[in-house]
Amino acid sequence: MIAEAGLAALWLAAALAAMQFVLAAIGVRRVLAAPDDESALTTDLIGAVRPVAIVQGALAALAMALLIAVFLRSDMSVLLVAENSHSEKPWLYKFAGAWGNHEGSMLLWVTILGLAGGAVAIFERSLARATVTATLGAQALIALGFYAFLLFASNPFARIDPAPADGQGLNPLLQDPGLAFHPPTLYIGYVGISVAFSFAVGALVARDVGPAFARAMRPWVLGAWIFLTLGITAGSYWAYYELGWGGWWFWDPVENASLMPWLAATALLHSVTVLATRDGLRAWTVMLAVVAFSMSMIGTFLVRSGILTSVHAFAVDPTRGSFILVLLVLYIGGALALFATRVGTVRAGNTFDLVSREGALVANNLLLSVILGVVLIGTLYPIVAAGFGVQLSVGPPFFDKAAGPVALLLVVVMAAGPLLRWRRDGWRALAARLAVPAAACAIVLAAVLVVAGGVSLLPLLGLALAAGLGVASVAPLWGRNLIRTPLFTWGMVVAHLGIAVSLAGMASESAFTKQTLVAARVGEPQQVGPYTVTLTGISPVIGPNWSALEAHLTARRGDSPAITLRPQSRFFTNPVTVTSESAIATRWDGQLYTVLGQIDGAGRVQLRLWWKPFVTLIWLGGALVALGGALSLIGRLLRERRARHRAEAEAWT
Amino acid sequence: MKAKQQRMILAGLGLAAVAAAALLALSALKDQASFFYAPGDVRRQGLPLGRAVRLGGMVEAGSIKRQADGVSIHFVVGDGVARVPVSFRGIAPDLFREKSGVVAEGSFNPDGSFTATNLLAKHDEKYMPPQMAGKMHETTTLKE
Numbered sequence: 042m043i044a045e046a047g048l049a050a051l052w053l054a055a056a057l058a059a060m061q062f063v064l065a066a067i068g069v070r071r072v073l074a075a076p077d078d079e080s081a082l083t084t085d086l087i088g089a090v091r092p093v094a095i096v097q098g099a100l101a102a103l104a105m106a107l108l109i110a111v112f113l114r115s116d117m118s119v120l121l122v123a124e125n126s127h128s129e130k131p132w133l134y135k136f137a138g139a140w141g142n143h144e145g146s147m148l149l150w151v152t153i154l155g156l157a158g159g160a161v162a163i164f165e166r167s168l169a170r171a172t173v174t175a176t177l178g179a180q181a182l183i184a185l186g187f188y189a190f191l192l193f194a195s196n197p198f199a200r201i202d203p204a205p206a207d208g209q210g211l212n213p214l215l216q217d218p219g220l221a222f223h224p225p226t227l228y229i230g231y232v233g234i235s236v237a238f239s240f241a242v243g244a245l246v247a248r249d250v251g252p253a254f255a256r257a258m259r260p261w262v263l264g265a266w267i268f269l270t271l272g273i274t275a276g277s278y279w280a281y282y283e284l285g286w287g288g289w290w291f292w293d294p295v296e297n298a299s300l301m302p303w304l305a306a307t308a309l310l311h312s313v314t315v316l317a318t319r320d321g322l323r324a325w326t327v328m329l330a331v332v333a334f335s336m337s338m339i340g341t342f343l344v345r346s347g348i349l350t351s352v353h354a355f356a357v358d359p360t361r362g363s364f365i366l367v368l369l370v371l372y373i374g375g376a377l378a379l380f381a382t383r384v385g386t387v388r389a390g391n392t393f394d395l396v397s398r399e400g401a402l403v404a405n406n407l408l409l410s411v412i413l414g415v416v417l418i419g420t421l422y423p424i425v426a427a428g429f430g431v432q433l434s435v436g437p438p439f440f441d442k443a444a445g446p447v448a449l450l451l452v453v454v455m456a457a458g459p460l461l462r463w464r465r466d467g468w469r470a471l472a473a474r475l476a477v478p479a480a481a482c483a484i485v486l487a488a489v490l491v492v493a494g495g496v497s498l499l500p501l502l503g504l505a506l507a508a509g510l511g512v513a514s515v516a517p518l519w520g521r522n523l524i525r526t527p528l529f530t531w532g533m534v535v536a537h538l539g540i541a542v543s544l545a546g547m548a549s550e551s552a553f554t555k556q557t558l559v560a561a562r563v564g565e566p567q568q569v570g571p572y573t574v575t576l577t578g579i580s581p582v583i584g585p586n587w588s589a590l591e592a593h594l595t596a597r598r599g600d601s602p603a604i605t606l607r608p609q610s611r612f613f614t615n616p617v618t619v620t621s622e623s624a625i626a627t628r629w630d631g632q633l634y635t636v637l638g639q640i641d642g643a644g645r646v647q648l649r650l651w652w653k654p655f656v657t658l659i660w661l662g663g664a665l666v667a668l669g670g671a672l673s674l675i676g677r678l679l680r681e682r683r684a685r686h687r688a689e690a691e692a693w694t
Numbered sequence: 695m696k697a698k699q700q701r702m703i704l705a706g707l708g709l710a711a712v713a714a715a716a717l718l719a720l721s722a723l724k725d726q727a728s729f730f731y732a733p734g735d736v737r738r739q740g741l742p743l744g745r746a747v748r749l750g751g752m753v754e755a756g757s758i759k760r761q762a763d764g765v766s767i768h769f770v771v772g773d774g775v776a777r778v779p780v781s782f783r784g785i786a787p788d789l790f791r792e793k794s795g796v797v798a799e800g801s802f803n804p805d806g807s808f809t810a811t812n813l814l815a816k817h818d819e820k821y822m823p824p825q826m827a828g829k830m831h832e833t834t835t836l837k838e
Contacts, residue, residue: 418723436748618789
């Protein structure tokens, strides 16, 4: 019964989304035709949209909760549970299993979208009624596509008869706490961008593109961006420790699918600030919202359509594949068409000089767009080529070569931007303010060349620029009263500092990593970086749904106390898979990373040992970036609330 | 008028950025487009010497030879058209076995053999053989 109730909730939510769209469309039409129309019909139409949006979100959430319930109960008569879960699985993975598959993740997507729509309906009070209503209408239209996709092509509640006794299990690689929380984090990011996009559509439809709309959109862009940042950072760390190959970024299409919306959201975040505070870049901001939404759709669909994991996905399930393609074309095409027909009505905003904060932000936007373009082309090229019967793949060499130099240039712009004044500034003043960061850059460059010769160019530049950016990021705080500095200024400083920290980690990892690969015998010491690692023994281990071989390693650096590391090779039965669990020791100056390979007949054990100096800075930087975003968000929300209270107080007097 | 001009300049810059991205990507792709090779491609297109590529195919039955150092293996990758001997130093992925699909990252040697720096085995026991060469583009980075 639970599954049927879930399906019913889903149908009801879909029906409400349709209603929400129709009400909004008629209401907005009437208001736009006669702005002073206060007739009962118009007010009722517009007034009904908010509650409908709230109930729609609640019903989607109910459907998701019911799906989680069938997973937790291991109801094998539900096809999705039978295919993706197993009754002997730890409960956390039964729970997370609800979205660790195609249908469930699409339901999670639309649930977050519905809840976000409800939140807009409840909290957004400062925009004109036509704009809010059009925004909710756009949201309903996006949600409708997903409901249709779920109901007609990917029903998560379908039954199977006869029900199997046990399910097929979840891919063991996904049985990791990180993976349980990773998809929801990314989806919140994707969906946040969709809401920002709905605001852009609402503003275009209501001809209301201006600072007020930018202020309404900004928290959603910021929120989405924070979650995307967290998701990408966590995903990178997950791949690093779980896959056991020692790398932290693969330029895998699935990674790119989350990077592309992040790049677009980063650009949008900066341009929306210009629009909100300086009333510039109006059309550009709306365009970026369209682009960012397109990227989050492409990201979702790339990952979820199966087009990436198999270029033959369309042949396997033509309905689903075509459905996805049609939705993509409708959404992106529709958004671009609306933009094209309405961009003429967007009035020009304020102007500014080339050398100014705005100018730097435009440069930031352009460079981010270039990187985005490069990643997009590299990711889609193999898929397009496959359409023409050519099999090829684009890998790290392409992305490093094409995106790396642009990214370093972006770092320079990033260092200069916050040091520039709004409206207009001078080259000479900028040069004076950049003197200290440039000196930091030069000192690090010289130090690295002296201490560690033979570092290749990109890491060397990376280290030097990281130092310069680090100094430049904190410069806006210089000479200020730190307690009275606004929270969003702190946010910017922390986020930019985070990029510097991350960049330093990446450069250090690629420049200074040491690795040792051996077939070791028990008792033989191995050297990797500053560590001496000894294999002391091997033992079998039993886990909840796996068994494993575990190597016991003792690592010693100089006179410091020995560290014990226990990398495993795990054997899963449902489904039959072998995974290797790396063992990592984290020290302040880096990580010792160990992987267990195969055991040969001669009593030797394959070991791969890495010493990765300051590799942790990569993810620490990511966390700082997200923290900076959070500080900005809190700062902005507090300020808006205060402003609203003040306005209300004035209205009373 | 000033505002309109600035808008035109911005639009122009935007287009220039997109064009720059496309040019950058295409010039790099020209070098890297044939990043993925099947053994048969080598016969048709010649050896891509001096750069990192991926070689994909099936590990031939009985071809895996473990070397004395304990961490090197030699094996042969075939696609029904041609065969390429591969040497690899490292820990082979858990799903690396004979008669199964593999993608090797590395570079070709002048004699036509391949030195792999990384092996990617397909994480799927339901592997479908050769004619679906596209299948082999899949990597171990299975992120759901």
